[in-house]
Amino acid sequence: MTSSLRTRGLAAAAVLAVCLVRVDAAEPVPAGRLAPPQSFDAIADTHTRSAAIFTELGKVLTSPRCTNCHPAGDRPRQGDHSRPHQPPVFRGPDGFGTASMRCGSCHGAANFEPGRMPGHSDWHLAPRSMAWEGRSVAEICEQIKDPARNGQRKVEDLLHHIGQDTLVGWAWAPGYGRTPAPGTQAEAGALVAAWIASGAACPLK
Amino acid sequence: MTALVITINGRVHGPTEVRDDLTMNDFLREYLGMTGTKFGCGAAQCLSCAIIVDEPDGTSSTSPTCIVPAVSFNGKTIRTVEGHAKGDELSVLQKAFIHHFAFQCGYCTPGFLNEGQVLLERLARTPVARADVESTIAEALDGHLCRCTGYVKYHEAVRSVILAEPQRYLL
Amino acid sequence: MRASRREFMTWVTASGISLSLSRLAAAQEPSFAARETLPGRNHWNPASGGLGRIDGSPKVTGAKLYASDFRAADMPGWPQTTSHALLVRAPDASRVYLGLDLARLDGPLKPTVVVTADDVTKANLTVPDFYAGDLFCPVGKTPLYLGQPLAMLIFDSFDAFDRARLAFRDGTLVQFGDETGPVEGENYGAFRFTRVAGPTPQSPDVYSPILAGWVSPGRMQHSPLPVWEPYARETSKPYGKAARYGEAIRAELTGTDPDLLVLDRRFETQSVDPMFLETESGLGWYDGRSRKLELVLGIQSPYEGAEAIATLLSKAKAAFKPKHIEADFAYMGGGFGGRDHTPFILYVTLAAIFFPGRPVRLAHDRFQQFQGGIKRHAFKMHTRIGISRKTGKITAFAADHVLDGGGLQNFSTNVATVAAAAAIGIYDIPKVDVTTVALHSRGVTAGSMRGYGTVQTMTALETLIDEAAAALPLDPIAFRRRNALAPDGRTMMGNRYTVSVRTLELLDKLEAHPIWTARAAEKARPKRDGIVVGTGVACVTKDYGTGADCSMGRIEIDPQGRISIACDQPEMGNGMGTALASRVAIHIGGLADEVALGQLDAFGALALVTSGNSYTMDQATQDAVEKNSRWVPAISSATAASNGAHVGTHAAAEAARVIFRFGLWPAALALWNIPATDHRAEQWAEARWQEGRLVFADLPPLSLPDLAAKAHAARLVTGAMTHCFSRWAFASATFPIQDKRYRAEADALAVRHGAGPFERVARVAVAFPPTSNNRIGTTFGAQCGTVVRVEIDRTSGAIRIAKAYSVVECGRALVPEVVRGQAQGGFAMGVGYTLLETLPLYEGGPGNGQWNLGQYVVARGSDLPLHDLEIELLPPVSADEPPKGIAEVVMIPVVPAILNAIFDATGHRFYSLPVTPTMLKGALA
Structure with a gap:
């Protein structure tokens, strides 16, 4: 018990250190929250600032709420521990499951709290080209800008996808037993807007 | 509360006032006493609670009931394990399950039966090649958990029905 | 532990509660009894002709059958x-x-x-x-x-x-x-099992639990673990003797003798949930x-x-x-x-x-079932084995087992002893010393689960045997054959099996199987990139029964020849009802169309009484109480310990024999006009049932309905109920019926003549198995061997079981398809235990109420070689070999066989369960 507490303390300190280095002048942000774009204003170099903003957005993109359905393979993951989805379901030809196991069989139009069941009318897997699972924020950034891997979207389209899309918005209201993505969808949208406005630069690694 | 009307095994039930947060599983088991549909995990992970949903276009699919609100079935037509046999005459798949000793405790059987039946109906609409039969069955049944049988005899039972009528189910 | 004296059926507790467990009367709704009597008169019986189970129709039509169905x-x-x-x-x-x-x-x-x-x-x-x-x-x-x-x-x-x-x-x-x-608690039991064989297989043991009794260390000090070693300070004399022999065995296993290959290994198994679906x-x-x-x-x-x-x-x-x-x-x-x-x-x-x-x-x-249901014990095992490099024979074995019993004692003590008694599996080892202790912990209570400690100890053993074979080096099957216990050899308790021991036949089957013979070629064959291939084998024996098992069976035939069976054993999916009907049919030629299970109220006519604890009773007490012809050592057992076929159907089979002998056979004689004085009247054992007709000599075959009608008309025996008891051997008794002295493997009997009531037949002599049998680990063993081929992806660590073969010897298979089904299910459970299932014991484990099947993963169809899983049942050694219990043994070799295959594929031995893709990936990196 003692040792695990100690480890946890160390881990928290490490995270804090990374934030300070990464965000430079920004105030440290409590876990589960997002720093607003203006907190990066102190970074003079536009490119560095843009990359720092994306790094902050990366907290959302690498949250299990996002990566679970942007999996590396064809099987989604589930839960805060990102375990392989049970029962085993696969993306199928349209990203909505296979002939026998359609996403919509279980995932209804909205979360169903008594069953701990997440839901949205458009519940499905991100295409294979948009796999984020296991990737670094820098890699996701390059991927998200690449029309060949982002569904032929312009970076401006990401503003809508991340800032307003209601399926993405589910990540901030995932229901009982799931940790929401950090911040709010509006805050994430603001980060996307600021990132685009600052030149949509990617972190180096 | 919603006044729920639902057709189950050809019979209209309702309108019944139900809470919007009542699960379909509890509606069947606690309100209607139809306990043929089982409760296994309450998390859509074992699918022993699966029923058949009949769509207006003549297609069918399975749905778990333990994590789905009853009201989402309002106006729909469903089949449960209690509805497969016509009187005392068991369905072909029911007989195949028995003849293959497909189940032991039988608790997962309603889910496997519904899934297998939906597969047969799908194959009747869109047949598959003989070479794909095993993988098609495996894919269809894989969501269902069984703790007794090792699944082998369920697969053999479903396959026997498909292979017995190749003109119906196979390309 | 139990009430000192129990009168069954009419039992009224001292406090005035009567416990009659009676059937409900029929009303508008079908009564519970009617719903649960299967298949039911005038219903299709799939078991006729072996076409299915008696519970087939209700289970595919969603009939109310399970406790969870009733409101x-x-x-x-x-x-x-x-x-x-x-x-x-x-x-x-x-x-x-x-x-x-x-x-x-x-x-x-x-x-x-x-x-x-x-x-x-x-x-x-x-x-x-x-x-x-x-x-x-x-x-x-x-x-x-x-x-x-x-x-x-x-x-x-x-x-x-x-x-x-x-x-x-x-x-x-x-x-x-x-x-x-956490709250501290005393351990649930500690034992030491030590055996030193005599110089030759024929000579008596120098020391054994059978000779000396089971011993426990008397001194725990204030440590959570018993203090095994310093026997000099031990006050309890019997323990000191075992400990002296045990420590001498351990001294041999220190690795100083260059001729002796000594392996010293630790193995840990995890807690798992039985995860029955209801x-x-x-x-x-x-x-x-x-x-x-x-x-x-x-x-x-x-x-x-x-x-x-x-x-x-x-x-x-x-x-x-x-x-x-x-x-x-x-x-x-x-x-x-x-x-x-x-x-x-x-x-x-x-x-x-x-x-x-x-x-x-x-x-x-x-969630609650994970939080509160009985779990399988997690084990920590430390094993030392010594093998002569010259002869390839195992000379000595020592092991220490520690079980986590969780919060309540439940069956922890029994699991510990059964597990220890299985520690040397199928082998003949002259010197064995095994200690075991079951600890209290704050974990969810552990108790009985398929394998009952033996899947843990025999997994540790069979992987160790594989390792030893590789180290000698000897072929894994040849090494097993060289050390296999002979049919007349002694177990580590010092007794012999009283049933067939067919280890060599199983090993031959495994060795000749294509999965095994092609193992080197398959390993060498070019595969898809990054796939490594391995083959593993294991062979085990598992006891069935607990050493005090009983059942009650009641058979009735009506004038139309329709058969009803009632039995105290319940049905949990193992095919109890179908097995009963099949076993009874062997004797009376027809398949029952009414089988009622879990019945305790149907045996009032036996008027049984019991007293004491059949597991701990001494001989003098048994000798005294058995004089009461109504007394039996125990009334009714759980359906457990793989005893369904062997014990569960036994009482009904004995009842059926009585009906045949004193009902159907005399009816046949009458129909054939054979007088009682004719010598053929005594040749009932030569009659045979063929397609529902009784065939004898060259006389016209007789149908069961004709015989039943005659038996009823002549007021012959048309119904019988018995109670049977087994303490590693069935009790037998002599009953006076129709002026004959009839000996049955039963200790109580009641019969019905014609349509009359059941009447008790008081036994005139009884032979209960001696109470010293309580020292036996087991005399009943069923064996199973498994060979598996695995394919492991280097990059992901994903493992696939490509092919598998299990060979089982089960005596007479009452319903072969049910036995195959058990073996297939045991295979799946073995795969889950080896590769998938695990529960943290304490915080973060199932006791937190947050566990479900997304986190606790059991085997699905996609985890199994559905079309490449071959099950072979050895035919019985003789036509009348009794059925053995196999529900557990079929799971056990699967686990070490997979582990041995993983070693073959990766060159890495895993000493804990489960083995996950991450671990495999690490081993292959």
Whole structure:
């Protein structure tokens, strides 16, 4: 018990250190929250600032709420521990499951709290080209800008996808037993807007 | 509360006032006493609670009931394990399950039966090649958990029905 | 442990509760008994012609069959509405429990009744010894274990219950205070099994548990583990002797002898859940006016359960004390041991008696089943084995086992001893020393589960054997063959098997199987990139029975030749009913169309009494009490310990033999006009059933209906019931029937003539197995061997079982398809145990109430070689070889065979379970 507490303390300190280095002048942000774009204003170099903003957005993109359905393979993951989805379901030809196991069989139009069941009318897997699972924020950034891997979207389209899309918005209201993505969808949208406005630069690694 | 009307095994039930947060599983088991549909995990992970949903276009699919609100079935037509046999005459798949000793405790059987039946109906609409039969069955049944049988005899039972009528189910 | 004297059926406890377990009368709704008697008269019987199980139709049509299917409205004579109980359990066992925050359950969510530790005390309930421990954690105490019940809330309506249970799921309504650390407890039992064989196989043992009795260290000091070694300080003399031999064996295994290959290994196994698909549930109704308690339960141990409930209420205050208890036992949606002696039924009882007048249902959801259901013991094993490099023979073996028993004792002591007795598997080892201890912990209670400790110890053994073979080096099967116990060899307890031992045949089968013969070629064959291939083998023996097993069977034939069977054993999916019908048909030529299981009320005519504890009784006591012809060592056993086919069907088979001998055979003689004086009248053993007709010599075959009609008309025996008892051998007795002395492997008998009532036939001589048999580990063993081929992906560590073959010897398979099904199911469970399933023992484990099947992964079809899993049953050694019990043994070799295949593929040995893709990936990196 003692040792695990100690480890946890160390881990928290490490995270804090990374934030300070990464965000430079920004105030440290409590876990589960997002720093607003203006907190990066102190970074003079536009490119560095843009990359720092994306790094902050990366907290959302690498949250299990996002990566679970942007999996590396064809099987989604589930839960805060990102375990392989049970029962085993696969993306199928349209990203909505296979002939026998359609996403919509279980995932209804909205979360169903008594069953701990997440839901949205458009519940499905991100295409294979948009796999984020296991990737670094820098890699996701390059991927998200690449029309060949982002569904032929312009970076401006990401503003809508991340800032307003209601399926993405589910990540901030995932229901009982799931940790929401950090911040709010509006805050994430603001980060996307600021990132685009600052030149949509990617972190180096 | 919603006044729920639902057709189950050809019979209209309702309108019944139900809470919007009542699960379909509890509606069947606690309100209607139809306990043929089982409760296994309450998390859509074992699918022993699966029923058949009949769509207006003549297609069918399975749905778990333990994590789905009853009201989402309002106006729909469903089949449960209690509805497969016509009187005392068991369905072909029911007989195949028995003849293959497909189940032991039988608790997962309603889910496997519904899934297998939906597969047969799908194959009747869109047949598959003989070479794909095993993988098609495996894919269809894989969501269902069984703790007794090792699944082998369920697969053999479903396959026997498909292979017995190749003109119906196979390309 | 048990009531000193029990009179079955008419049993009225000293406190005045009668326990009749009677069937319900038919009413508008089909009665429980009618629903559960299968397939039912005039219904299609799939078992006819071997086309299916007797419970086939109800199970594919969704008939009400399981305890979880019944509500008050399904029970004739009950009030129509069902109330629902919520059992709140402790997610924390290291802080003081302060109570429930029920203020948040107001309005429609308010429980009608709240039952706590206080209420149990005030009602003066008696916790049966087997379940000793607080039924509910009292406020102000630290829970004894994770998942211990804290309170039970009863709600009038389903809707209130349904909403309240949601309010409870995040645990915030349960309040805890100061950190105390977990509650410490004494261990549940410690034993040392030591055997030193004589110089030749024929000479007597120098020392063995059979010769010297089972020994335990007397001194625990204040450490959690027993102090095994310093026997000099040991005060208990018997232990000191075992310890001296044991320490001498260990001294040989220190590795100083260059001719001796010594391997010293540790192996750990995890806690798992039986994960039967139907969660535990029950229905109760205590009619406060008539003071009758009625229950619907689904457990493997009906008789024990009824006794436990009667004990619970035996001294209760008047308001909580029924005059009469009626319990109905339903089909089970799986059991695997986890429904044997489960405390759950005590809580169903509480739900009923604390809400008199209202039927109450208590049912676990899956989270609660993980939180409160019986688990498999986690083991830590330390093993040393010595093998002569010259002869390739194992000369000595020592092991130390530590079991985590969790919060209540339950079967921990028994699991420890059974596991230890299996430690040397199929081998003949002249010097063996095994210690074992089962510890109390704050984990969820561990108890009986398929394999019962032996899957743990034989996994450690069979992987060690593989390692030893590689180190010698010797071919793994040749090494096993060289060391296999001969059919007349002695087990590590010092006794011999009394059943067939066919290890060499199994090894031959495994060795000749294509999966094995092609192992090198398959490994060398180019595969897809990054796939490594391996093949593994294992062979085990598993006891069946517990050393005091009994069953009761009642057979009746009507004038049309229709057969009814009643049996005390319940059905958990293992095919009990079909096996019974099949075994009875061997003797009386027809398949029953009415089989009623889990019946305790059908045997009143036997008027049985019992006393003492059949496991610990001494010979003088048995000799004295057996003089009462109604006395038997035990009344009824759980369906457990793989004893369904062997013991469960035995009483019915003996009853069927009586009907044949004294009913159908004399009827046949009459129809053939053979007088009693004719020498052929005594040749009944030569008659055979062929396609439902009795065939004898060159006489015209007779149909069962004709024989039954004649037997009824002539008032011959048309019904029989027996009780049988086995203590590693069946009791037998002589009964006077029709002026003959008839010897049966039964200790009680009643018969019916024509349509008359059952009448007890008092035995005139009885031979119960000696009480010294209680020292035997087992004399009944069934064997199984498995070979598997695995393919492992280097990059991901994903493992696929490409092919597998299991060969089983099961004596006479009563229903071969059921045996195959058991073997296939055992294979799947073995795969899950090896590769998938694991439960943290304490915090973060299932006791936190947050576990379900997304986190606890069991084998699915896609984890198994569905079309490449071959099961072979060895034919019986003779036509009349009795059935053996195989439900457990079929799972066991699967686990070490996979581990050995993983070694073959990766060159890495894993010493803990489960082996995950991450571990495999690491080993291949």
